[in-house]
Amino acid sequence: MPTRISAYFASLVTVFLVVTLTSQGQSQQQPPREESKSASAQAKAAPAKVGSAAQDGGPSACKDCHQAEYDSWEKSPHWRTTENGKGPLHQGCQACHGDAAAHLADPSDTSKLFLFSKASTEEVNKLCLSCHASDSEQAHAANSLHRDNGVSCVGCHSPHHATTKQHLLSKAQPELCYTCHLAQKPQFEMPFHHRVNEGLIECTDCHNPHGTAAPKQVRLADTQDQVCFKCHADKQGPFVYEHAPVKIDGCTSCHNTHGGPNPHMLKLSNVNLLCLQCHTTSSFSSAPGAPSFHNQATFFQACTLCHIAIHGSNFSPTFFK
Numbered sequence: 001m002p003t004r005i006s007a008y009f010a011s012l013v014t015v016f017l018v019v020t021l022t023s024q025g026q027s028q029q030q031p032p033r034e035e036s037k038s039a040s041a042q043a044k045a046a047p048a049k050v051g052s053a054a055q056d057g058g059p060s061a062c063k064d065c066h067q068a069e070y071d072s073w074e075k076s077p078h079w080r081t082t083e084n085g086k087g088p089l090h091q092g093c094q095a096c097h098g099d100a101a102a103h104l105a106d107p108s109d110t111s112k113l114f115l116f117s118k119a120s121t122e123e124v125n126k127l128c129l130s131c132h133a134s135d136s137e138q139a140h141a142a143n144s145l146h147r148d149n150g151v152s153c154v155g156c157h158s159p160h161h162a163t164t165k166q167h168l169l170s171k172a173q174p175e176l177c178y179t180c181h182l183a184q185k186p187q188f189e190m191p192f193h194h195r196v197n198e199g200l201i202e203c204t205d206c207h208n209p210h211g212t213a214a215p216k217q218v219r220l221a222d223t224q225d226q227v228c229f230k231c232h233a234d235k236q237g238p239f240v241y242e243h244a245p246v247k248i249d250g251c252t253s254c255h256n257t258h259g260g261p262n263p264h265m266l267k268l269s270n271v272n273l274l275c276l277q278c279h280t281t282s283s284f285s286s287a288p289g290a291p292s293f294h295n296q297a298t299f300f301q302a303c304t305l306c307h308i309a310i311h312g313s314n315f316s317p318t319f320f321k
Helices: 002-051 067-074 077-083 101-105 121-132 244-249 271-276
Strands: none
């Protein structure tokens, strides 16, 4: 009897061990099958995820291939397009380059992308102005001399490779302007000049490169007067006795604006000759001529020795004081 009981318990122990080992083996094998299923599901879903990256408006979809451009965009003001609320096709990279779905599916397909290097000046400007037209700087973009001469926005601005923190310029001023305006570069190296090369002022302090209503894209002062008065306010007036060239013809009637060999950047080295261009007895000028007792060869060497208030006066019609 004891022998039968021992055998019975031995069989129960054996069955328990077999069941336990079997369940442990199944539990150990189960996770790999789940991982396999998960990996398979991800592999099947991957194409749909890449294809929908353009629809989601995620610039990160461009990051893998265009790392340098992505890094520069992320640090520029253009990253704010991701917050414009206009939808994926108006955000991130696609805000400028258009729908990237076809390009993401086939990297060699760039037919649907807007490529600045292949676009015309009008196409580039139109795209940039779709966002920047409301800026007062671009109010006269239609009158821009740069546009008329085939210079697009990316001729001066570099959205991805800018060298300046402001305005995303491809080069800092004045070197950027000298790229085209070669004649002005030596003028700023004259003995008397506006200190542009020294960095005191910039070309855009006087000129609006996007266009103005004034000739040569010259800015107007806050009072809608000459831009010179922003710095030379003491010459603005108003005066009781105005010197006509200042108000009618402007400062450039006597001065070279960028620089020249003469003091005060005057157009002529002899002040008298400069004044006599208008103050002559000939019929073409309405300005009074020089009196006959003014001996230019001896005593009256410079008109401004006496006519000191040459820009305008509140006391003397002859600008004596």
